[in-house]
Amino acid sequence: MFLKRKLQVQCQEVLQQLRTLSSSSTLSGGGRRVSQPLPSTPARTRFAPSPTGYLHLGSLRTALFNYLLAKATGGQFLLRVEDTDKKRTIPDAQERLYTDLRWTGLEWDEGPDVGGPYGPYTQSERTALYKEHAGTLLDTGHAYRCFCSSKKLIELSRRRAMLGLSSNYDRTCEGIPSDQSDLRSSAGEPFVIRLRVPAEPPEYVDLVYGSVGKPNHNKKAQNLGEGLYQDPILLKSDGFPTYHLANVVDDHHMRITHVVRAAEWMSSTPHHLSLYRAFGWDPPAFAHVGLLQDSSHQKFSKRKGDLNIRRFEEQGVFPETVLNYVALYGWSHTKTSDVMSLTDLVDSFDLKFTKGNTVVEPHKLMYLQKKYAAKYATEGGPSFESLVDRVFGEIQRELKDPTWNANKSYENHLEGDNLKKRIAEILRYTAKNYTTPKDFFHNYGYFFYDEPLRNLDAEDFLKGIPAGFTNLPHLLHPCNPSPMRSLKSTFHSIPAELWTDEELKGLINYNVDGTSWKGETPIKETFKAIQLYLRWAITRGGSGPSMHITMRLLGRDKCLQRLDELEKLLSDRRDTLVENQYRYGGVVEA
Secondary structure (H helix, E strand, O other): OHHHHHHHHHHHHHHHHHHHHHHOOOOOOOOOEEOOOOOOOOOEEEEOOOOOOOOEHHHHHHHHHHHHHHHHOOOEEEEOEOOOOOOOOOOOHHHHHHHHHHHHOOOOOEEOOOEOOOOOOEHHHOHHHHHHHHHHHHHHOOEEEEOOOHHHHHHHHHHHHHOOOOOOEOOOOOOOOHHHHHHHHHOOOOOEEEEOOOOOOOOEEEOOOEEEOOOOOOHHHHHOOOOOEOOOEEEOOOOOEOHHHHHHHHHHHOOOOEEEEEHHHHHHHHHHHHHHHHHOOOOOEEEEEOOEEOOOOOEOOOOOHHHEHHHHHHHOOOHHHHHHHHHOOOEOOOOOOOOOOHHHHHHHOOOOEEOOOEEOOHHHHHHHHHHHHHHHHHHOOHHHHHHHHHHHHHHHHHHHOHHHHHHHOOEEOOOHHHHHHHHHHHHHHHHHHOOOHHHHHHHHHHHOEEOOHHHOOOHHHHHOOOOOOOOHHHHHOOOOOHHHHHHHHHHHOOOHHHOOHHHHHHHHHHHHOOOOOOOOOOHHHHHHHHHHHHHHHHHOOOOOOOHHHHHHHHOHHHHHHHHHHHHHHHHHOHHHHHHOHHHOOOOOOO
16 A cells, blocks of 8 residues: 555656646746747748737737748848728827837838838738739639628627627628629629638648647537628728738738737638638748737737837837847747847747747836846946936936926936936946836935935934844934044045045944944944944935945035934934934933
């Protein structure tokens, strides 16, 4: 019995190890990774957005994957604008598309604004081509005119819904003889052109999901005597094509070899393959990638403003951060670091996509933002200068805002080049924690303006004393001012030319070693006490670089001014602090 139980445990351990190996190749929210080799010949890919909304994370990822596939194989990346939905088109969306894509660093080899050998690249300028190909389908019997009114189609949809069926078409017009169909259209009767979908949908091999397109017979519809025909509309009554016709015709004429798009289009791919067969064309290879979802597993939409790419730019997120961020969802790599520039992504790209949808993790964006900020600060150059300029602009706006200044009563003490120089110096020490210009100003505002101490609560200082520092009131309390004055005098003794990192650090350590302090306070506690006092005096309790670096950056005059202000404040509030002495630890000596 014991051996049997031991064997069961060992088997469970082996199974768990196998699960661990499997899960280690899975991204959050995604499924098993599927890898296909890159094509051996240059790929021609395209990004074909509709100007019914602005560029968002999901559409940017689609553009990026197509761009990477083209560039990794030495091919071409095309931009095509699918603007046939005139009712929902947003007037400035197309121009915003160009601007936002270029902000991220993506450029296209062919497109509406750069031209190319297979243009025009805006679908509204290609309507004659679509009508011609729709006519070809009518002539070959692969399509038919549908004269059903909107009212009839709504009634059909309602009746099928009551039967628990999908709202597909019933082919009322499919049997109209071609000569009658021609006469009715010539007489001006409104119509659409529908694809005559074959009984068995074509199968195909998706680069992510493998074999797709098995027959799906709806027995319920058959038992109810209801026909189940999808027969999608190809040409609308206004003469404009639908996505199904236009994207197939355009991909063929623009010599597209590979299409990377969202998995939501998988259900339409059999229709597109039917069109390729009807025209006698070879289809491109398809790779359908999972959708991006929020924490509640809802699909991201281009109408959600928080995912709008322009929103990231306005917040001060780097374009490299955004591209790197979206690349990590639905695709995996073998690099040791997730931080990859666009060049790195091209060099590393393969078709190792993830099955299933992916949940986007917002914290990952700021993780990458900090990595790029640290990289810019270390390397310098145009990227760092651009970062400094962005922060400079934000701080100028904040400090000149009359509402903000009136509420806070702050006094700006830096202007122009001096302000920009100060920003650059601070960033070199704090870039590893940088997120956005607004956060930078909030975290390090004490470098740029004076906050009157009357805005602060003097008791905050004593509340911040770490527990167990029993002798800190003896060292720093305003009722026992000699140590505090000794500390201040130490800094007053440093001339301006010696206000350096080395000198300041040395003097702080000198005060810690016990030679200038009376009592029995351990050196470690003394050091923390001095750091606490200085940070509260110099930065008003704010975070930042090491104290000696902060004091050097802020400058001698400003540091001494703030030390004097704090001494006066604590002295003025002596009675209040004595009254609350037991609440903050230690005994105040009279």
